[in-house]
Amino acid sequence: MAGGDARHQYTRACMIQCPSCGEENPERARFCLNCGDALSSGEPPSEVRKTVTILFADVVGSTSLGEQTDPESTRRMLSRYFDAMRRVIERHGGRVEKFIGDAVMAVFGIPSLHEDDALRAVRAAHEMRSAVGVLNEELARTGWRPIALRTGVNTGEVVAGEATSGHTLVTGDPVNVAARLEQAASPGEILLGATTYRLVRDAIEAEPMPPLELKGKAEPFEAFRLIGLGEGEPVRRRDTPLVGRRRELHLLSEAFDRANEEQACYLFTLLGTAGVGKSRLVHEFLGQMRDRAQVLRARCLPYGEGITFWPVIELAQAAAGIEMNEAPESARQKLAALVGQAPEREGIVDRVAATIGLSDEVVPTEEAFWGVRKLLEAVAATKPLVAVIDDLHWAEPTMLDLIDHIADWSREAPILLLAIARPELLDARPHWGGGKMNATTILLEPLGPEDSTELIGNLVDDEELAKAVQLRIGDTAEGNPLFVEELVAMLVDEGVLQREDGGWRAVEDLRTISVPPSISALVAARLDHL
Numbered sequence: 001m002a003g004g005d006a007r008h009q010y011t012r013a014c015m016i017q018c019p020s021c022g023e024e025n026p027e028r029a030r031f032c033l034n035c036g037d038a039l040s041s042g043e044p045p046s047e048v049r050k051t052v053t054i055l056f057a058d059v060v061g062s063t064s065l066g067e068q069t070d071p072e073s074t075r076r077m078l079s080r081y082f083d084a085m086r087r088v089i090e091r092h093g094g095r096v097e098k099f100i101g102d103a104v105m106a107v108f109g110i111p112s113l114h115e116d117d118a119l120r121a122v123r124a125a126h127e128m129r130s131a132v133g134v135l136n137e138e139l140a141r142t143g144w145r146p147i148a149l150r151t152g153v154n155t156g157e158v159v160a161g162e163a164t165s166g167h168t169l170v171t172g173d174p175v176n177v178a179a180r181l182e183q184a185a186s187p188g189e190i191l192l193g194a195t196t197y198r199l200v201r202d203a204i205e206a207e208p209m210p211p212l213e214l215k216g217k218a219e220p221f222e223a224f225r226l227i228g229l230g231e232g233e234p235v236r237r238r239d240t241p242l243v244g245r246r247r248e249l250h251l252l253s254e255a256f257d258r259a260n261e262e263q264a265c266y267l268f269t270l271l272g273t274a275g276v277g278k279s280r281l282v283h284e285f286l287g288q289m290r291d292r293a294q295v296l297r298a299r300c301l302p303y304g305e306g307i308t309f310w311p312v313i314e315l316a317q318a319a320a321g322i323e324m325n326e327a328p329e330s331a332r333q334k335l336a337a338l339v340g341q342a343p344e345r346e347g348i349v350d351r352v353a354a355t356i357g358l359s360d361e362v363v364p365t366e367e368a369f370w371g372v373r374k375l376l377e378a379v380a381a382t383k384p385l386v387a388v389i390d391d392l393h394w395a396e397p398t399m400l401d402l403i404d405h406i407a408d409w410s411r412e413a414p415i416l417l418l419a420i421a422r423p424e425l426l427d428a429r430p431h432w433g434g435g436k437m438n439a440t441t442i443l444l445e446p447l448g449p450e451d452s453t454e455l456i457g458n459l460v461d462d463e464e465l466a467k468a469v470q471l472r473i474g475d476t477a478e479g480n481p482l483f484v485e486e487l488v489a490m491l492v493d494e495g496v497l498q499r500e501d502g503g504w505r506a507v508e509d510l511r512t513i514s515v516p517p518s519i520s521a522l523v524a525a526r527l528d529h530l
Contacts, residue, residue: 052109152181154193244451265410272444275482392421446479
C-alpha cells in the first residue's frame with residue numbers, strides 16, 4: 001500500500017492542471033483532454049515592461065460601517081458596489097486587477113495599450129464617483145448610511161505578465177504610488193500623480209495639491225486634485241504658426257470650392273499617424289472658412305455602448321442646438337425647425353429621431369441613411385456646410401457605409417465631408433473613397449528637418465537653440481509635430497530649458513533628455529496593434 005500511495009502521489013505530481021477548466025492532464029499532453037485549450041509548457045511566464053495607468057479606489061470608513069451592520073447585509077452592499085465599479089472600469093477599457101477588502105485596483109493598458117489610457121482611467125474615476133452617488137440612493141432605501149469613495153490614479157512603467165500567459169499581474173513603484181495617493185485622498189476626492197496629470201491636463205480641470213508626504217517616499221510627492229472633466233477632446237496648442245502644410249491647405253480649399261461651385265457633396269479624407277498634425281491642419285483650414293461656411297463637428301468613439309451613430313448624434317445636436325439630456329419632444333421640435341419646409345419634412349425628422357435615440361422606433365438602415373442625408377442637405381441649403389468627422393478609424397462599419405451613402409447620393413447641396421483618420425482606416429476599408437469622382441484622400445507626412453527646426457523655433461523663440469534642440473531630438477521625434485511639442489514641453493517642465501531675458505536657454509546638457517511618457521504610450525500602442 002505504501003508503494004501504491006507513493007506511485008499515486010508521483011502520478012498526481014506529474015499531472016498538469018488546465019488553466020481554463022481545471023482538468024488534470026498527463027504531463028505529456030499539450031492540449032487539455034477536457035476542453036481542448038493549450039496547456040502551459042511549464043516554463044515561467046514571460047514578462048514585459050509597459051507604461052500603464054493604475055487606479056486605486058476605496059470605500060471610506062467601511063470597517064466601522066461593517067461593525068454596525070449584519071455581515072450578510074454588508075456582503076450584499078459590497079457586492080453591489082463591486083459590480084457597479086467593475087462595469088464603469090470595463091466600460092472605459094480598464095481591467096480589474098483585484099478586489100482587496102473594499103478596495104478596487106484597476107489597470108488601464110493591459111492587455112493592450114492605448115495612447116489615451118491615462119485619460120480613460122481619469123474618466124473612469126470620475127464616473128465611479130458619480131456611480132457611488134447613485135448607489136447611495138439605492139442603499140438609503142435599505143437603511144445603509146451613505147458611503148464615500150477616495151481614489152488615486154498614477155501612471156508609470158510596470159512589469160506585467162504577457163496576456164497570452166494568463167499571468168498579467170502588474171508590479172512596480174507606480175502601483176505603490178497609486179495606492180498611497182488613494183490613502184492620502186479625502187472622502188470624495190480623486191488624486192492624480194504628476195505623470196498622469198501631464199498626460200491628461202488638456203482634457204480635465206484639476207488643481208495642484210500641497211506636496212504630499214507618502215509612505216516609502218523620501219521626497220515630497222507632487223499630486224493634483226481632480227475637479228472635473230473638460231468638454232470635448234484634449235486639444236494641442238495652436239498659438240504658433242502652422243508649419244509645412246501649404247499644399248495640404250490648398251487641397252482642402254480646392255475641395256470646398258468644388259463642393260460650393262457644383263452645389264454637391266465632396267468627400268475629403270485626411271489620413272495621418274497619431275500626432276502628425278491632422279487636427280492642427282483642420283483647425284487652420286476651418287479658420288479660413290469662418291465666414292464662408294457653417295461647420296459641424298463630430299467624432300467616432302473608440303469604446304462605449306451604442307456608439308455606432310454617435311457622430312450622427314453630435315452632428316444633429318450641434319446643428320439643431322439640442323442639449324445632451326434634452327427631452328425627446330423638445331429635441332424633435334428643434335429638428336423640425338432645422339429641416340424647415342424641406343420636402344418630406346416629417347419623414348426626415350422621424351428617421352433622424354429614431355437614429356439618434358429620440359424615439360423607440362427602429363428604422364431600416366437604408367431609411368436611417370436617407371434621413372441623415374436629407375438633414376445635412378437641409379442644413380447646407382442656407383449656407384455651404386463643412387461636416388468634420390474625426391477619428392474615423394474607430395467608426396463602426398455601418399457609420400462608414402453612411403458616409404459612403406451621403407457622398408454617393410447627396411445632390412443640390414454644397415457639403416464638404418471632411419473625414420480625419422489614421423491609416424488603419426484602410427485596413428478596414430482598403431478601397432475607401434476609391435472610384436468616386438467627388439473624393440480625395442491624402443496622407444499627411446511627418447515634417448522634414450527644416451520644418452521641425454522651424455516648429456521648435458516657434459516654440460522657444462530662438463533660432464540657434466532650436467537647431468540645437470532639433471539636433472538632439474530629431475531622431476526621436478522623426479518629424480512628428482506632437483512628439484516635437486511634447487519633447488520641448490518636457491525640457492521646459494524638467495528645467496532643461498529656462499526663460500532668460502525674454503528668451504530661452506539650455507541650462508543642462510541636451511544629450512541627457514529622455515523620451516516622455518506620452519510618446520512612449522503612443523509608440524507602445526502602435527507596437528501592440530501590430
